[in-house]
Amino acid sequence: MDFFFLVVVKRTTDQSRLNYEEQNQHKICVQFSNETELIEETFLINIQDINESPYNLQCSNHTGFCTVFDDDFNQTFKFEIKTINHYENGTYFEILCTDNGQPPLSVSTWIKVLPDNMTLMFVPVLSLIIPVNDNNNTIDKQTRDNIVISYSNDGDKTERQRRQANSPPQNIYFNILHLTIPENARDYEIANVYVTDEDNDNYVCTVHTYDAPEDSQPFDIVNGILRTSLIVQDGLYNINYEKIPVYNITVTCTDPIHQYTIRKHFTIDVIDINEPPIQLILVPDTLPENSPMDYVIGRFYASDPDLPVDNQTFEYSIAMNPNGMFRIDNDQLILKRTNDVEMCISQPDLCPHDYEQITSLLIRINIKDNGQPSVSQKFWIQIRITDENDPPVNLQLNQNFIRENSPIGTLIGSFSAEDQDLYQTHTYTLVNQSPLLNNGFLFVIEDNNLRLLQSPDYELDSFYIITVQCTDNGTPPASITSDFLIEIIDVDELPDTYIFIPNPDGIISDDIINDLMNGRQTPRTIFLPQSTYSLPSLG
Template identity: 65%
Template sequence: YDITVSCSDFIHHFTISKNFTIAVSDVNEAPVALTLIPNILPENSPTGYVIGQLQTIDPDIYSVNQTFQYTIVTDLSHTFELKNDKLILKRENSVEMCITQPDLCPHDYEQTTSLLVRILVEDNGVPRASQKFWIQVKITDANDPPLNLQLDKNIVIENSPIGTLIGSFSVEDQDLYQTHTYTLLNENSFTSSGFFFTIEDNDLRLVRSPDYEQEQFFLITVQATDNGIPPKNITSDFLIEILDTDEIPDTYTFISNINDIISNDTINNLINGINPVRITYLPQSAYFQLSIGRIIFLIEDRYRDLYLHGYDGTQLNELNFSKPICASLTESPYRLLCTSNVTVVNPRVVYDNNDHDGHLVVTLLTLTSNNKTMTFSKPLRIKFENITLTINGQQKESIYIPKDNSTSLIIGSIHAIDVAAAGRPVANIILNENSSLTYPLEIVNSTILKVRDDVNFSSSNSSLTFNVSVLVTTTGEDSRIVEKYLTVYVKEKNDFNFILSNNKIMENSHENTSIGNFIVEDGVDNYTIILIDNANERFKLNETNLLTAKKYVEHCHLNQTCPLNHEIESIINITVAVNNQITNETLRFVTVPIEIEDENETPYNLTLSNVVVPENTTINSTISILNAIDVDFNQTLTYTTTNPIFTIVDNRLILKQKLNYDKRQFIPIIIRATDSGQPPSSVIIEYEFLAGDNA
């Protein structure tokens, strides 16, 4: 620098000036500022991600063209490294562990929104000068993938109906308040074809009834996708186990000839649960044969130890049934065709071939399968007689006729056959006019059985029963007259047995689930069933089959709109009308109770009483009370969490680790509430605790 200095004497008025040159020598100065451009780190970035470039402000940088050396001196989470002037990410988040072990996720946005790193900057001046600076790295949110895809139950009983709930899927997700879509990608089995499962919301349900004898396990692949941008997903495999249940048959049939081939009609009747024959007629000579026939039934269980027994109400049962022998009928569905030979082991002493009235044996059949016993609903009825009456070609011992408008009613063509003569018709049939019994029938044109023209039952106040004596003349050299009896029941049109084959249905059943069939027995007309009161359109009829009519909506118990809810209505009454099929006259109104069976339902509305925790909260303090609602009565709830910062005792959420607000302001937690039902069911909810600053 050049300067001029002047000196003045104000008394003598003299001034002197002189020029001077001042030389400034350089001194190396320390850096004064450090910035990172950019300073943004997206969470879950990979190792090697370049965050930004360091830029230093130094007073000497322009005069001597200085360079700088950078060194990290403080990095509490050991997250960063330097390459020249670049700040590099050296530690990835262990995304799978962010919830349960948050220390393994240093740059997790849900835990902290920024990180601090202290860097030493040293220049190359003489002597070298340095300074330390704190750099803030801002963490930005990114969509975290869902984790820990689980299915709370993976077991279903064979033959469960379509729509049966197997279990519910759940995931954990760092991003709170996201929704997740569950997709069934694949299902594999060893032998079965077609699809058995579907996913509604997060529930795994049946779309086809499984058969344990066909398949004991299914392997399904499920993908859970969140609604973040871009969407993230997780895929997992689940093994679905099918539980075996005793599938004891509900019907059987009797075949008199043990050598006869079993017809397709017989098998179809067994499959459909039909046993149309009430009484089997055998010739009297069959009573003394080695075997009188076979009991035939279907069973759908493998590896069954079967026994068939009979009980006729006496101490020594007349009939004996051999141990059933089963052979494969079909593989899909799996069915065994089983047969048991029937023999007379304790014959009635007074019975012989001259007993023209015949001999009726009524035997209840009991089947034992693997130490479980059931009794067939219809007893075995075998009548040993040679002469049998038929009406319109069907063997009959009784008929039903209406009380009203029955004068001159034609019942049908009456005949008799000789069972001992391979069903050959007999020569002549007449009503026994010398009988002491009175009856309202007559035979015209040799074979037409009708009500007499002078008969009127309308004036009677009660049902009537007549035992009609019929004289049958046999053919052949040993021709004889045999007296047979035909029982006639005169009934009101509305006098019949009316039943529903099953009146129980599981709550939450889906639309079109079959409940049972209406059956009319011992009536005098053909009937039509009409559903009059369908309980607010919750039920419907398909001919005689009663079905559910409303679609089940997931979580409908939240607003009490479930069509079938055991907790609200354990019994629902419906009303049906039984009409004459021809005249459409209503003969009877019948109220039928439908029992709604209980199903264990998932708890809901899981809440916490508090979600803010001061950082100086004492360890083992109760910080929140948990509560959930379960519509199933008398159940207890168990609460669990996988977050190591907390533990749960009863319904109290307890702090287990010290909190540091500066390090972590938000704490995600996932809580599961599981009920004590069978099978257990659970609900999962995600919360975010706020660690409050006490400074």
């Protein structure tokens, strides 16, 4: 009889490679059939464990960590360090990792010499960090040789399964619901950052702020605390509500062992704080030296970080007012006193804003805003004194009398005046004379000299009042006007008509009286005693 066999093998795993650590037994089903019957039988195939080499040995020159993986259970490892090359620019080492399986198997890698301040640490399988110290070899620093680190798996899972079973992180959260930071904060801790992970793995977290330049990141995560960065603490970056009221950040947390990374976006609200004004200017800031009282110098303009967000208003007051010169009306600076120009030369204290004495003044202004709570700040304001043409002062005449009958052109006196403006010339003008003569002025001014234009007569007028104006050559010209009394000095004169009267007590004849009345005699008659004059013409 002919038999026909059909064998069908069913595997319970999809793996194409037999791996004792993943599955140490396989179940197969064998079917036998002929034309009349079908026989099916199940068999167990046991996988024999063999020692497998450790793999993926990696060492870092930067961190000093070495990691290695091995799929076999309950293995211990021996690490050896050997010098493989000496170069002028450094030393290289071979790091060899050997397990204790049968037969022992190894894996190796290469590394440069470590910095003196770094400790080499070996991390087998689950990245268990074990410090290694060895005093046997010294090249540039202590090297490590014949190091045996024991590590045991738990026996129920392979390391590959263990890695596959490690859960990724589920969430990033902070210990407070709303992240806030006060405006202008420097050294400030905002919140603690946490990662939700079923395996309680350790994470390294960083933060990135989208609202700030890459080289001026205002926040950092240090030891699990979200806080201001060093650039903020050093005052190189300012948390400013008026510029950025809300920061958008991304927190990234990484599991360095299992290479899991999680990111989450958050916002940090900046708490607005009323800030004092930061600048105060006066426009314009000039004061002409001879300005009158109540002259408006300029208007104050303040700069405040809270403008224009809060639409603040300001109150101004004078904290230091030199010589009590100024007052403030709303936001205007006003002059309270004027220069006494007549006294600027002799008493400078009476001219506090005289350009010839001082070219600028400093006042201190206190400005207070209406924020909550209100804050104030003081500022120095410089007021520039501008030069003006000062008028002449102290117009004087060095002599104010003249003898009667002096000839035309006689010098009476010279005028002089004082002027704060150096190197100016002055012009003197006769403006008025009282009383006036029928034929005009009695006097004339040549340069700064007062001279006779006509011969004076004491008996006609014993004094005259003249008005003189002194004008400088400034721009625009300025002048001073003063009155002067010119005294005519009487002198003895011979009489114009002589009438000899032998007896002054006698009665004057009617003929003499008629001659005087009819103008045949000079209007002035001088009575001379007989013993006073003796003129041959009168006998």
